[in-house]
Amino acid sequence: MPAHPHQTLQLARETLDIEANALLKLKERLDHRFVAAVDMLLGVQGRVVVTGMGKSGHIGRKIAATLASTGTPAMFVHPAEASHGDLGMIKVVDVVLAISNSGESDELVAILPVLKRQGVPLIAMTGGLTSALARHADVVLDCSVDKEACPLNLAPTASTTAQLAMGDALAVALLDARGFKPEDFARSHPGGSLGRRLLTHLSDVMRKGQDVPQVSPDAEFTTLMREMSSKGLGATSITDADGRVLGVFTDGDLRRLIEKGVDLRALKASDVMHANPHTIAQSALAVEAAELMELHRITSILVVDDHGRLCGAINSNDLMRAKVI
Template structure:
């Protein structure tokens, strides 16, 4: 069994100080980017907004890892993008770039050999080249149509060698580009949900009441003239904690719930001789099948109810839903 080493108080303070120094250095690097949100940044955004193809992100080493994340962020926020490894581009993957694309290349030094090798092909295609580098005098920066400076004063690594502050700055600038494009395109929550159907936001925004509501024989329902005891049996059998009350034409006229039963007992009403129409709750909250499940949740929360009846435009009962259904669907 491996013994866990518990640091002494002195060691713990030293480790915390080292960690804090890294956070502070990287925060300074990101803060310095504010002055680089300038005309070049706006021009880069214009190129990407006008792109009829894809934004092709490329970078080597740590910049490549950051580039993969930036490409994913762009793609999920309305700007179609993908990542191409510059090493693989030199061996065939360059064919993935078309004349309708925009290339976003990143290199802290601006002298990455694999990127410089493919520059002539990018130039021959005539596609806009946007470069994110830490060296405005570099070959990549000079050859780019637009250069954005992501230089940092010092890496967070005490040796000033491991890409730390520089990769954080690159990532932050990539996020700035992606979010600026998102806003400029009028990208909405619904658009985001469409590209994230498996996530919780996708479930909240794309799932309709009709997808999860109880229908047919699963819906507890009695006629207005039914005895209250019959309504209680229906509630027990269907297990939704309530029953709908309808008229002869199937139109909703009220609801009777577990809470109504407690109030009925408090009033000492004879549940064997009473009709449900005499004790039901009228003017109950309803929803329609085409509404989003998230809207059903909002109605329930605002009115402090646990179930909702679903009706069509003629107020005919079509289904029912309760909080458990929303929980199971991942809406809550």
């Protein structure tokens, strides 16, 4: 039987309203306990061990992943597995972040006395403020909700949204306190687009050696054209005897000369080059080359060393192949 469009949209909007209201109330309840939890997590010498059962466990896995990717070493331990040997993974130098809406999950409650005897600090994220979990915790973060978004008020919905948001709030506060920067984030995401943008240096992707078009200032125009054509960069550099960049000549320059009707046969490289072209240091990130090319509306750029000597070249196609742009 197909869903009724009006009822479907109404339920969806009510779900979002319930969850949005739960988050607003969560925001209003934030107090010194949140600050204490952040301080505890900042001071951890080992790892943050996140644990939780069922849907809370799924949220816990995500929170652990978010913490780990933003500078706070973290891992998830399933409470049922902890009772069967995985408790050995938790050390006194760790901090446990336990998540349970009721705070009475049997599997979780079973390991609380052991954690307490070991002296492992415990942060509870729960809606059960008088629960066993809350009583054992050093810090309690109130994640209670008035009701679930589920029409039956049974399926964890608003409560898991509140847990997830609280976990994100912790991660962001810790990120800021640690002075975590985009480069740090990229180091933990080397396979992602941000990782490529912030970790790929020009020296990793630029053309080098014989692949870099280069002629002397007194080279004949035909020599310049052969060099530019054979290297496929759409441009060639003009350098002095020491390899310092004097100028550049591009496909666009050629087109403009032809449109003017200039007799090219008698010209030398020094006659047609653009002097003092845009260059970039070989130590720069590839994304910096992309930004420079976009700023100056050019499609290629020469790469130089600290002494201004040509050591490479790169164009927009190279950057696209490297998935930097």
